Amino acid sequence: MLRQRTLKNKISCVGVGLHSGKEVRLELKPGDIDSGIIFLRTDLPNRPVIHATAANVTATLRATTLEENGAKVFTVEHLLSALNACRIDNCEIEISAEEPPVLNGNSIDFFRMIQSAGIVEQSAARKSIRLEKIYRVDGDDGKRFIMALPYDGFRVSFVSVNPHPLIGIQYADFEITADIYEREIAPARTIAYEKEIDALRAMGLGLGGTIENVIVYNDAGWLNELKYPDELVRHKILDVIGDMRLAGIFDCHIVAAASGHALNTQLAKKIFSEL
Numbered sequence: 001m002l003r004q005r006t007l008k009n010k011i012s013c014v015g016v017g018l019h020s021g022k023e024v025r026l027e028l029k030p031g032d033i034d035s036g037i038i039f040l041r042t043d044l045p046n047r048p049v050i051h052a053t054a055a056n057v058t059a060t061l062r063a064t065t066l067e068e069n070g071a072k073v074f075t076v077e078h079l080l081s082a083l084n085a086c087r088i089d090n091c092e093i094e095i096s097a098e099e100p101p102v103l104n105g106n107s108i109d110f111f112r113m114i115q116s117a118g119i120v121e122q123s124a125a126r127k128s129i130r131l132e133k134i135y136r137v138d139g140d141d142g143k144r145f146i147m148a149l150p151y152d153g154f155r156v157s158f159v160s161v162n163p164h165p166l167i168g169i170q171y172a173d174f175e176i177t178a179d180i181y182e183r184e185i186a187p188a189r190t191i192a193y194e195k196e197i198d199a200l201r202a203m204g205l206g207l208g209g210t211i212e213n214v215i216v217y218n219d220a221g222w223l224n225e226l227k228y229p230d231e232l233v234r235h236k237i238l239d240v241i242g243d244m245r246l247a248g249i250f251d252c253h254i255v256a257a258a259s260g261h262a263l264n265t266q267l268a269k270k271i272f273s274e275l
Contacts, residue, residue, distance in 0.1 A: 080242035
């Protein structure tokens with residue numbers, strides 16, 4: 001029997017949001033049994049609660065947005081990815097703005113915060129989810145898809161397709177354990193094409209992005225040094241792990257081609273609603 005897990009101690013950090021550019025304080029705290037992962041907006045009256053479940057996804061433009069009780073949080077996928085990799089069932093997240101800090105543009109700092117706080121088993125059994133069939137969602141173009149297959153473990157296989165000759169097609173396949181996640185996935189940063197940055201900022205996106213937390217490329221090459229030759233597809237896997245946590249904790253093999261937050265969360269909703 002697998003028991004529920006939460007943090008042993010609370011831990012906090014400060015920074016700015018990737019898209020909002022707003023300063024924010026984040027505190028991760030132990031969660032009660034069966035409480036799940038919840039966000040509390042400490043900057044709003046009555047500290048509204050937002051449950052990190054697929055049913056609360058309301059937008060997926062460049063990030064995953066959750067809304068409940070008249071409040072929202074967005075760009076939650078990096079933090080949720082680290083929590084999923086650590087198999088955390090219950091965690092209370094106090095957040096002083098609508099977006100967690102971007103930190104290094106990946107999930108390695110969140111992962112290390114969780115490890116530093118410590119992880120403890122709780123007295124209740126984990127509510128196990130078992131896939132008995134294949135779940136699949138396809139994009140409207142017929143070229144993109146994501147699927148979850150029954151599997152004894154947690155594995156992600158991803159094909160990234162980018163028309164830019166600098167990137168092209170990238171493929172990665174990882175069995176997701178805490179050690180592999182920390183070494184091979186968590187350091188991978190989000191990506192941006194230099195020509196798109198002004199347009200994104202005009203839309204109110206990427207206001208907290210810098211050359212330190214985003215890998216940027218143009219037609220001549222990369223503007224900063226890559227951590228991995230295939231850092232893009234590794235970050236795509238990081239995002240999948242975060243988005244799938246919205247359906248719960250379960251074993252599966254995720255297979256995806258050119259998927260993004262929209263397809264990821266559609267799959268999470270499908271699994272969440274049925275199981």
